[in-house]
Amino acid sequence: MLKTIIPFGPQHPVLPEPLHLKLTVEDEVIKEALPALGFIHRGLEMLANIRDFHQTIQVVERVCGICSMMHAMCYCQGIEEIMGIEVPPRAEFLRIIWSELHRMHSHLLWLGLFADSFGFESLFMQFWKIREKVLDINEATTGNRVIVSVNVIGGVRRDLNSEQMRRILSDLSWVEDEVGRLETTLLSDYTVKKRTVGKGVLPKERALELGAAGPTARASGIAQDMRMLGYSALDQLDFKPVMEADGDCYARSKVRFREVLQSIDLIRQAIFVIPEGETRIKVKGRPEGESFSRIEQPRGELFYYIKANGTKNLDRLRIRTPTFANIPALLGMLPGMWLSDVPVVVLSIDPCISCTER
Amino acid sequence: MQEEVIFVSSDILVGEVAKIKVEGFRFVTMSCVELDGNTVNILYHFDKDLTLKHLRLTASKDSAVPSISSVYFAAFLVENEIQDFFGIRFKGLVLDYERTLYLDEEVKIKPFCRYTLEKSDQKEPVTPKNATGS
Numbered sequence: 001m002l003k004t005i006i007p008f009g010p011q012h013p014v015l016p017e018p019l020h021l022k023l024t025v026e027d028e029v030i031k032e033a034l035p036a037l038g039f040i041h042r043g044l045e046m047l048a049n050i051r052d053f054h055q056t057i058q059v060v061e062r063v064c065g066i067c068s069m070m071h072a073m074c075y076c077q078g079i080e081e082i083m084g085i086e087v088p089p090r091a092e093f094l095r096i097i098w099s100e101l102h103r104m105h106s107h108l109l110w111l112g113l114f115a116d117s118f119g120f121e122s123l124f125m126q127f128w129k130i131r132e133k134v135l136d137i138n139e140a141t142t143g144n145r146v147i148v149s150v151n152v153i154g155g156v157r158r159d160l161n162s163e164q165m166r167r168i169l170s171d172l173s174w175v176e177d178e179v180g181r182l183e184t185t186l187l188s189d190y191t192v193k194k195r196t197v198g199k200g201v202l203p204k205e206r207a208l209e210l211g212a213a214g215p216t217a218r219a220s221g222i223a224q225d226m227r228m229l230g231y232s233a234l235d236q237l238d239f240k241p242v243m244e245a246d247g248d249c250y251a252r253s254k255v256r257f258r259e260v261l262q263s264i265d266l267i268r269q270a271i272f273v274i275p276e277g278e279t280r281i282k283v284k285g286r287p288e289g290e291s292f293s294r295i296e297q298p299r300g301e302l303f304y305y306i307k308a309n310g311t312k313n314l315d316r317l318r319i320r321t322p323t324f325a326n327i328p329a330l331l332g333m334l335p336g337m338w339l340s341d342v343p344v345v346v347l348s349i350d351p352c353i354s355c356t357e358r
Numbered sequence: 359m360q361e362e363v364i365f366v367s368s369d370i371l372v373g374e375v376a377k378i379k380v381e382g383f384r385f386v387t388m389s390c391v392e393l394d395g396n397t398v399n400i401l402y403h404f405d406k407d408l409t410l411k412h413l414r415l416t417a418s419k420d421s422a423v424p425s426i427s428s429v430y431f432a433a434f435l436v437e438n439e440i441q442d443f444f445g446i447r448f449k450g451l452v453l454d455y456e457r458t459l460y461l462d463e464e465v466k467i468k469p470f471c472r473y474t475l476e477k478s479d480q481k482e483p484v485t486p487k488n489a490t491g492s
Binding site for chain 2: 038210226305315316318
């Protein structure tokens with residue numbers, strides 16, 4: 001049969017950001033997929049080399065809006081390791097609270113977009129309505145809804161008082177109830193299952209081989225979650241990664257759905273045991289040396305390599321984001337799929353092209 | 359964080375990476391750092407059970423480095439990225455974008471290099487000044 005090449009993207013209704021795939025099809029079945037990037041590359045790693053290492057926090061926060069808090073946290077963690085800075089315990093807990101709020105609003109955003117990708121508009125609106133509450137918490141506690149900008153080298157720039165913590169707990173109870181109401185629809189609805197079960201299957205061995213990260217890897221049965229490293233205050237909280245075994249789009253949506261509830265649990269745990277004390281320490285000197293910093297972003301493992309030379313500028317800041325790691329995995333999922341399933345499969349890795357291209 | 363860093367040369371690189379794969383390590387990524395006008399450091403990062411292992415290769419900018427994409431397919435993307443940004447060539451790259459992953463075909467500079475080396479027969483040699491300013 002004659003092979004045809006069909007372009008998917010860079011502009012496509014399911015893609016909030018530009019990603020181009022060249023799909024080789026026979027009839028309407030995908031035989032091969034090749035990615036093309038470079039539509040929104042901004043050279044942020046390069047910018048980090050010419051900014052003061054403190055200012056670089058603002059640069060990395062703009063790698064991606066949705067997970068800006070995690071980028072700053074990973075960067076600060078790397079610099080703190082090089083400089084031997086011990087972050088105050090209260091700041092470590094505050095970082096976990098805000099980072100889990102970020103994971104929640106990122107996953108809720110994705111769950112809505114995912115519902116939209118298979119045409120379930122009302123489910124999309126329901127998830128986004130819930131997400132607004134999480135953004136309200138961000139605004140009330142940091143002054144910003146998305147780019148919360150709380151991290152500094154040596155701690156955090158804001159604190160939470162007891163009234164704010166009570167409000168977070170009360171709002172999270174509402175979020176938990178609302179998310180729970182959607183569980184049956186997302187996980188048991190006939191149409192949803194028809195569009196997601198058995199689509200874009202990535203078996204465990206293949207996921208390992210292709211270097212998959214985050215919920216994409218965990219949905220294939222790989223217990224890979226950087227929160228298991230116990231960074232910040234996570235070593236003092238009860239945590240087990242959410243996993244599924246089927247490796248399809250349905251399994252990936254189940255993992256993210258359950259991780260929203262898990263984040264609520266982690267925030268509650270953190271609020272109940274957060275110690276009193278200062279939230280940042282004064283940083284003196286300049287970093288010199290290398291570090292490899294990793295944390296779990298909503299989309300998976302975030303990796304920072306930092307090389308500092310004792311001046312105010314870094315020698316090198318290398319950022320490997322989870323979507324970058326999941327693109328080879330996506331190429332492994334697509335062959336054998338119907339063309340009509342491609343949008344759902346592409347969205348199932350929660351692609352963030354701003355992160356990928358930096 | 360104390361991790362294992364192993365220094366390798368380009369002739370044993372692929373063999374070492376294959377050994378690491380057999381040991382059950384997952385490919386995380388690669389990082390490239392410019393050392394001076396002629397050489398770069400390429401770091402290969404692997405993970406097993408949340409423990410990192412790194413290979414460190416010092417390579418000359420004008421000689422090709424063996425690609426590890428035949429061992430770990432996932433490496434093709436980052437090797438293409440390094441080709442774009444540093445101008446390093448990877449020999450045996452399974453999917454070679456020939457410096458057009460992010461860049462347009464007409465771009466000759468290596469954006470992440472403080473010094474861009476170009477052949478003398480090129481009409482407009484690129485200087486460090488306009489290499490970082492464009």
